[in-house]
Amino acid sequence: MADKVFITGAAGFIGFHTTVRLCKEGYKVIGIDNLNSSYNVELKKSRLKIISNKYNYSFWEFHKNDLEDKNSLEEIFLKHKPKIVINLAAQAGVRNSIINPEAFISSNILGFHNILECCKKFDIENFIYASSSSVYGNNKKVPYSEKDCVDYPVSLYAATKKSNELMAHTYSELFKIPTIGLRFFTVYGPWGRPDMAPMIFARNIFSQKPIRVFNNGNLSRDFTYIDDVVETIFRLLSKPATLNNANPIQSEVSDFSCPHRIFNVGNGKEVNLLDFISTLEQIIGIDAIKSFESMQLGDVQKTLANTSLIKDWIGFVPRTDLRYGLKQFIDWYKKFYSL
Numbered sequence: 573m574a575d576k577v578f579i580t581g582a583a584g585f586i587g588f589h590t591t592v593r594l595c596k597e598g599y600k601v602i603g604i605d606n607l608n609s610s611y612n613v614e615l616k617k618s619r620l621k622i623i624s625n626k627y628n629y630s631f632w633e634f635h636k637n638d639l640e641d642k643n644s645l646e647e648i649f650l651k652h653k654p655k656i657v658i659n660l661a662a663q664a665g666v667r668n669s670i671i672n673p674e675a676f677i678s679s680n681i682l683g684f685h686n687i688l689e690c691c692k693k694f695d696i697e698n699f700i701y702a703s704s705s706s707v708y709g710n711n712k713k714v715p716y717s718e719k720d721c722v723d724y725p726v727s728l729y730a731a732t733k734k735s736n737e738l739m740a741h742t743y744s745e746l747f748k749i750p751t752i753g754l755r756f757f758t759v760y761g762p763w764g765r766p767d768m769a770p771m772i773f774a775r776n777i778f779s780q781k782p783i784r785v786f787n788n789g790n791l792s793r794d795f796t797y798i799d800d801v802v803e804t805i806f807r808l809l810s811k812p813a814t815l816n817n818a819n820p821i822q823s824e825v826s827d828f829s830c831p832h833r834i835f836n837v838g839n840g841k842e843v844n845l846l847d848f849i850s851t852l853e854q855i856i857g858i859d860a861i862k863s864f865e866s867m868q869l870g871d872v873q874k875t876l877a878n879t880s881l882i883k884d885w886i887g888f889v890p891r892t893d894l895r896y897g898l899k900q901f902i903d904w905y906k907k908f909y910s911l
């Protein structure tokens with residue numbers, strides 16, 4: 573019988589795609605999401621409708637639930653006894669964390685702690701959680717390696733993600749819970765987040781409104797296509813962290829080790845913001861109206877992943893070509909918004 577997987581943030585961008593893939597692969601999936609209004613709730617509901625209606629999976633159960641509601645979480649764990657937990661629910665985004673810091677502490681710290689407690693209480697065999705490339709702050713050295721110091725976050729969002737890594741490590745050390753933290757680098761694709769650059773740019777280019785180009789375009793990102801992120805998570809389901817395969821980074825500084833690993837998940841290519849916009853313009857067939865502005869508070873100038881650790885672990889690294897990925901994204905965008 574296929575393992576039961578508990579996914580948080582199932583109505584979110586990455587959670588939705590992960591749920592669809594796992595259902596297709598025959599896993600029994602139990603999803604939760606509080607459907608908060610951090611962005612358009614209708615988009616989240618549409619994603620859920622796709623899972624329920626289009627594919628009509630034999631085992632998919634959804635609960636509208638807060639991570640902060642520990643009792644309800646425990647009831648779901650007790651009922652289903654999942655073996656694998658994937659935590660993708662979080663308040664996400666650097667700018668939102670400046671506007672609404674309380675929500676970030678509540679979901680990303682208190683909520684995350686509740687999930688860890690459930691993992692402990694119900695003997696979870698594989699706990700995978702979303703961290704973020706934002707933990708690297710304004711790291712000077714590129715590409716970013718998991719060995720680099722991540723003690724200097726430049727947003728509360730990044731600080732909560734780094735806290736998650738520390739909390740997960742502690743629970744792994746104390747209770748031997750196999751845990752894997754994934755530092756995602758700017759994920760994009762169909763059903764993407766409306767608060768992220770690809771969606772904001774597409775919306776404004778189609779409606780011929782100016783797009784805000786921060787730091788006068790002197791920014792670069794490692795853009796990672798959603799299918800590659802899902803493939804990574806899928807492969808990790810059968811490759812949990814183990815005590816035998818000690819974390820090479822921890823073993824350099826400590827005699828202790830625990831089944832906790834952290835991996836970069838990025839495409840390994842640095843894309844300049846103006847090149848990104850130009851590719852989008854070509855695919856859409858409309859020139860963007862650009863409004864050049866200074867650097868945004870909490871933003872970082874560049875991100876780029878060193879992906880050798882994840883490659884060694886699962887034999888796969890994200891590799892989707894940006895133009896191909898953006899074409900898939902724009903095709904979806906036009907269909908979804910009837911353009």
Ligand SMILES: NC(=O)c1ccc[n+]([C@@H]2O[C@H](COP(=O)([O-])OP(=O)(O)OC[C@H]3O[C@@H](n4cnc5c(N)ncnc54)[C@H](O)[C@@H]3O)[C@@H](O)[C@H]2O)c1
Pocket residue numbers: 580581582583584585586587604605606607608610616637638639640659660661662663664665678679683702703704705755756757758759760765
């Ligand atoms: N998309 C990216 O580029 C990216 C990059 C780095 C890290 N991440 C991380 O990956 C994860 C998934 O990101 P995403 O892009 O799918 O974001 P998303 O906002 O689309 O999905 C997160 C989902 O979690 C839900 N949620 C938030 N707080 C909750 C709570 N307290 N209880 C229950 N549900 C809650 C939201 O309603 C949302 O549907 C997040 O942890 C995010 O921080 C994403």
